[in-house]
Amino acid sequence: MATKRFTAAIDQGTTSTRFFIFDDKGEPVAKHQEEFKQLYPHAGWIEHDPSVLVASARSCIDQATAKFLELGHKPEDIAAIGITNQRETSIVWDSRTGKALHNAIVWCDSRTTHHVRHFKTKTGADTILQRTGLPLSTYPSAVKVKWILDHCKPARDAYDEGHLAFGTVDSWLLYNLAVGPDGEKLHVTDVTNASRTQLMNIDTLEFDASLLSFFELDKLLLPRLAPSADDSAYGAIADGPLKGVRVTGCLGDQSAALVGQKAFKEGMAKNTYGTGCFMLYNTGNKPVISTNGLLTTIAFQWKDQKPVYALEGSIAVAGSAVKFLRDNLGIIKEAHEIGPLAAKVPDSGGVVFVTAFGGLFAPYWIDDAQGTIFGITHYTTREHICRATVEATCFQTKAIIDAMEKDSGIKLQTLAVDGGMSNSDECMQLQADIIGINVDRPAIRETTALGAAIAAGFGAAVWHSFDDLKGVNARNHRSFTTKTTQEQQDRRFNRWEKAVEMSKGWLTTEDIDREYD
Structure with missing residues (x-):
C-alpha cells in the first residue's frame, strides 16, 4: 500500500x-x-x-x-x-x-x-x-x-x-x-x-x-x-x-x-478461549455435515466469492468457569491467577470438574447434565480445583479434535489459539499435554x-x-509442545469421559420443566 x-x-x-x-x-x-x-x-x-x-x-x-x-x-x-x-x-x-x-x-x-x-x-x-x-x-x-x-x-x-x-x-x-x-x-x-x-x-x-x-x-x-x-x-x-x-x-x-x-486454507483450525470455547476447522467451499456431534457453519464469504465452510466444536463454559471460581466461590481473586495456581500441582489430584453449567455442548450435546465435581478428598486443595477447571476446557477441546479428525479424515498437526485463557502459558501447556499436538499462539x-x-x-x-x-499478525508466535506420553493422554482423557457419563441425567424432565418454564 x-x-x-x-x-x-x-x-x-x-x-x-x-x-x-x-x-x-x-x-x-x-x-x-x-x-x-x-x-x-x-x-x-x-x-x-x-x-x-x-x-x-x-x-x-x-x-x-x-x-x-x-x-x-x-x-x-x-x-x-x-x-x-x-x-x-x-x-x-x-x-x-x-x-x-x-x-x-x-x-x-x-x-x-x-x-x-x-x-x-x-x-x-x-x-x-x-x-x-x-x-x-x-x-x-x-x-x-x-x-x-x-x-x-x-x-x-x-x-x-x-x-x-x-x-x-x-x-x-x-x-x-x-x-x-x-x-x-x-x-x-x-x-x-x-x-x-x-x-x-x-x-x-x-x-x-x-x-x-x-x-x-x-x-x-x-x-x-x-x-x-x-x-x-x-x-x-x-x-x-x-x-x-x-x-x-x-x-x-x-x-x-x-x-x-489467517486460517484461510482447507484443513487449518483455530481455538478461541473466551466465555465459551470454540474450535473452527476450515473445510473449504463445501459444507461437511458432521456425524460426530459437531456443527457445520459458514466460516466467511467475501463479496462475489463462494462461501468457505467450517466444522465447529462449541464448548459452552470456558472462561466463565474461571469467572465462577472468582465471583461465586472466591477461590481466586483475579482470573489471571488460575494458570499459576494450576501449575503448582503436578496433576489435579484425581479431581475432575465437568463444567456443565447449562448442559454440555459439542460433541456431547447433553441437556440434562449440570456442573459436577468428582474426586474430592481430604487431599484436595484449591490448586487442584483450579487445575481441574482448566483441564475441563482442555479435555473438551480434545473431544472436539477427535470428532473433527473422524469427520474430515485428516489429523490436525497444529492448533492455533487465541482468546483470554490463551494468554496463560500454563494453560496452553496443559492444552498441549492433553491433546498431544503443538499449540501455536500469535x-x-x-x-x-x-x-x-x-x-x-x-x-x-x-x-x-x-x-x-503476509505481514499481518505474523510476528513472535510461540509454540507449546506436548510433554506427555500417549499412555498418559489416554488415561487422563478416559477419566474425563467417565466423569461426563456420570454427570448425565442429573436433571429430570420434571426438573427442566420446573426450572425453565
Missing part, C-alpha cells in the same frame, strides 16, 4: 464490548473496552439489556477514537469498520418504533430445553441438521425467539401484526449505529451470523421458509443477508466522531477469529477483532488477496 491505512472493529462479546483501530500490520494502535452487566433472572437463564449493548459500543468508539486522534491521526485515516459479535444471542424489536421488546437472550441460555424437546417430536425434525448444519438444541437463535413469542405479550402482539423484527447482535448494532446511503435504517446480517440462527439453509445461504414454518416463526421480519465483506451492504456510521466511515465487514465472533488467525491475540477488521479491509479494497496479509 502506498500510504498507511487503518481499519477498525467493533467487537461485541458476551461480557464486554470493545473497539479497536488496527494499522496495516494488524497491530492495535488504539482501543477501548467496557464490561457490562450480566442478567440472570433464573437458574440457567442469561440475558443482556439491548440498549446497553448499543450504548457500550458507542462509548467504546468514542473513547478509542479519542486516543487515536491524540496520536495525531484523523478520522478519515480509518478506511473502514468491521463488526464482530457474540452469535446466536437473539433480540427482537418493533419495526415501527425500533424499541426492543425483550432482553436479549444470550447464546448459552438454556431456558428453551422444553421447546427443543417439542421440536424434536415434530415431522421434519430429522432433516434440520442436514439443512442447517446445527442440531436441535438450546443453542441456535430460532428456539430463543420462539420462547420470547410464547412468554412476552408485546412481542407476540407485534409478531401477530407483522411488525416483529429479529436479529442477532450484529443486526441490532447496525440498526442502531449505521444508516444506508439515504439515511435509512438498516436491517441486515451476514451469512456467518445467519448460519447460527437455524433459519438459514446451509447450502443456499438463504433464509428458508420451511424452516420458519417448522419453528412457528412464519411472520418474523428477518434481516437482509449479505457477504461478510461487502462495500455497500452495511452502510456507514450514523453519528459521533466516526460519522460517515463505512462499515464493510461483518462476522460472527468465531468466524472472525478464524479470519484473524503475539497479537485479539484475533476476533482483527478478523473483523480484515473483513472490513477486504470490503473496502484495502486488501485484495490473502497474499496481501
Whole structure:
C-alpha cells in the first residue's frame, strides 16, 4: 500500500464490548473496552439489556477514537469498520418504533430445553441438521425467539401484526449505529451470523421458509443477508466522531477469529478461549455435515466469492468457569491467577470438574447434565480445583479434535489459539499435554477483532488477496509442545469421559420443566 491505512472493529462479546483501530500490520494502535452487566433472572437463564449493548459500543468508539486522534491521526485515516459479535444471542424489536421488546437472550441460555424437546417430536425434525448444519438444541437463535413469542405479550402482539423484527447482535448494532446511503435504517446480517440462527439453509445461504414454518416463526421480519465483506451492504456510521466511515465487514465472533488467525486454507483450525470455547476447522467451499456431534457453519464469504465452510466444536463454559471460581466461590481473586495456581500441582489430584453449567455442548450435546465435581478428598486443595477447571476446557477441546479428525479424515498437526485463557502459558501447556499436538499462539491475540477488521479491509479494497496479509499478525508466535506420553493422554482423557457419563441425567424432565418454564 502506498500510504498507511487503518481499519477498525467493533467487537461485541458476551461480557464486554470493545473497539479497536488496527494499522496495516494488524497491530492495535488504539482501543477501548467496557464490561457490562450480566442478567440472570433464573437458574440457567442469561440475558443482556439491548440498549446497553448499543450504548457500550458507542462509548467504546468514542473513547478509542479519542486516543487515536491524540496520536495525531484523523478520522478519515480509518478506511473502514468491521463488526464482530457474540452469535446466536437473539433480540427482537418493533419495526415501527425500533424499541426492543425483550432482553436479549444470550447464546448459552438454556431456558428453551422444553421447546427443543417439542421440536424434536415434530415431522421434519430429522432433516434440520442436514439443512442447517446445527442440531436441535438450546443453542441456535430460532428456539430463543420462539420462547420470547410464547412468554412476552408485546412481542407476540407485534409478531401477530407483522411488525416483529429479529436479529442477532450484529443486526441490532447496525440498526442502531449505521444508516444506508439515504439515511435509512438498516436491517441486515451476514451469512456467518445467519448460519447460527437455524433459519438459514446451509447450502443456499438463504433464509428458508420451511424452516420458519417448522419453528412457528412464519411472520418474523428477518434481516437482509449479505457477504461478510461487502462495500455497500452495511452502510456507514450514523453519528459521533466516526460519522460517515463505512462499515464493510461483518462476522460472527468465531468466524472472525478464524479470519484473524489467517486460517484461510482447507484443513487449518483455530481455538478461541473466551466465555465459551470454540474450535473452527476450515473445510473449504463445501459444507461437511458432521456425524460426530459437531456443527457445520459458514466460516466467511467475501463479496462475489463462494462461501468457505467450517466444522465447529462449541464448548459452552470456558472462561466463565474461571469467572465462577472468582465471583461465586472466591477461590481466586483475579482470573489471571488460575494458570499459576494450576501449575503448582503436578496433576489435579484425581479431581475432575465437568463444567456443565447449562448442559454440555459439542460433541456431547447433553441437556440434562449440570456442573459436577468428582474426586474430592481430604487431599484436595484449591490448586487442584483450579487445575481441574482448566483441564475441563482442555479435555473438551480434545473431544472436539477427535470428532473433527473422524469427520474430515485428516489429523490436525497444529492448533492455533487465541482468546483470554490463551494468554496463560500454563494453560496452553496443559492444552498441549492433553491433546498431544503443538499449540501455536500469535503475539497479537485479539484475533476476533482483527478478523473483523480484515473483513472490513477486504470490503473496502484495502486488501485484495490473502497474499496481501503476509505481514499481518505474523510476528513472535510461540509454540507449546506436548510433554506427555500417549499412555498418559489416554488415561487422563478416559477419566474425563467417565466423569461426563456420570454427570448425565442429573436433571429430570420434571426438573427442566420446573426450572425453565
